[in-house]
Structures are given as structure tokens and as C-alpha cells.
Amino acid sequence: MPPGRPKAKSSPLGGSKPHRGAAWGYFLPPGRPKAKSAPLGGSKQAQVCAAWGHPLSPGSPTRVHYNAGYPHNHGGRPFSKPMNDTHSPYKSKGGPRRLAGALRYSLQGLGAAFKHEAAFRQELLAAVVLIPLAFWLGNTLVEQALLIAAVFLVLIVEVLNSALEALADAITLEQHPLIGRAKDLGSAAVMLSIALACIVWLAVIVHHAAA
Secondary structure, X not given: OOOOOOOOOOOOOOOOOOOHHHHHOOOOOXXXXXXXXXXXXXXXXXXXXXXXXXXXXXXXXXXXXXXXXXXXXXXXXXOOOOOOOOOOOOOOOOOHHHHHHHHHHHHHHHHHHHHHOHHHHHHHHHHXXXXXXXXXXXXXXXHHHHHHXXXXXXXXXXXXXXXXXXXXXXXXXXXXXXXXXXHHHHHHHHHHHHHHHHHHHHHHHHHHHHO
């Protein structure tokens, strides 16, 4: 034990062996997992510790211990804020009220997409034209379903991409390589869905032209 470290004392919570955190007045209940060390590098560790209200100063230890849901510094002294592993208080409950709330929130989302996303408005206008055309172009119920599903897939992916962009902008409006990559991936998903819709529609048109 390093000089100046107080001697460990037995846990008053029923533990059979003294825990090294007991030397700092912190005890673990029986059955809690032992501490494990999570190496963190430089600025990332500083960000993690700052999130718990413990910004690192020069000369601070380079490891953070996680013990039964509570982060510790290298000396074993616990941080003051416990990890929040409970469910979100904003999660809806079951029952008819949940369905009514889900429908209301979904309509709000569609309204937000129509109001704030020009690409969604353009694709929605194309859907208004293509969906009636699908009933005329498709000879069977399966063909009509495929044509309509391809159009709806584009709208669905566009809504998800818009949600990703809104979340990224809420995090930061500054340029960041990971934020840019996330937006590019969302845009790529929209492009692939449009390509798939074009392939489905062209396949049905070519099939009818060859027949």
C-alpha cells in the first residue's frame, strides 16, 4: 500500500472481505461485481470525467475504474454521480393511450418532415403521381404492391435520414468528421432506396413491354 493510503476497514454492509474502496469510506454490497479498469486515452478520458463533474487536471491518473455502476479514479475513490441505468422517464406506457400518443407523435413527425425537408416534399409529390399510376401499370396485385412499396420505401428512408440530420444538428452545428460521415451515410441510404425504386419500376415496365 502506498504511503499515506489509509488502511482498509471491513465493510459494514455485510461483505466478508474488506474492499480496497473501504479505505476511502466506500463499501460495496455483497454480490456486487469487482472493479474493472477501463483504459481511456487523453482527451476522451477528460471528456468522460468532465461529464461526471470531475474534470481532469494535469498529473491526474490515466485510468478510470468502473465498480458496480459507479466510476472510480485510479486510486479507487468513487465519483459522486452514479451511472443512470434506469429506464427513460419519457418512455410511454402500454394500453390504448399509448397508441393514441404514438399516432399523434407520428403525425407530428410527418408534419415536421413536410415543413422542414424540401426533399421529403419532392418525394411526396412524386408519390402522389406514382401511386395511382401503380394501380394502372400493375397487372396483378403483387406487381401493384411492389410498385407502391418501392415508393413508400423512399419516403421511409427519407424520414429516417431527416431524423438523423436533426439529431446531428442538435448535437453541434460545427463541422465534425463523424457528424459529416453520419449525414453522408444517411444520404447514401436515400440514394440506394431511390435506385431500388427505379429498378422495380423499370423491371415492371420492361416486363409489360416484352409481353
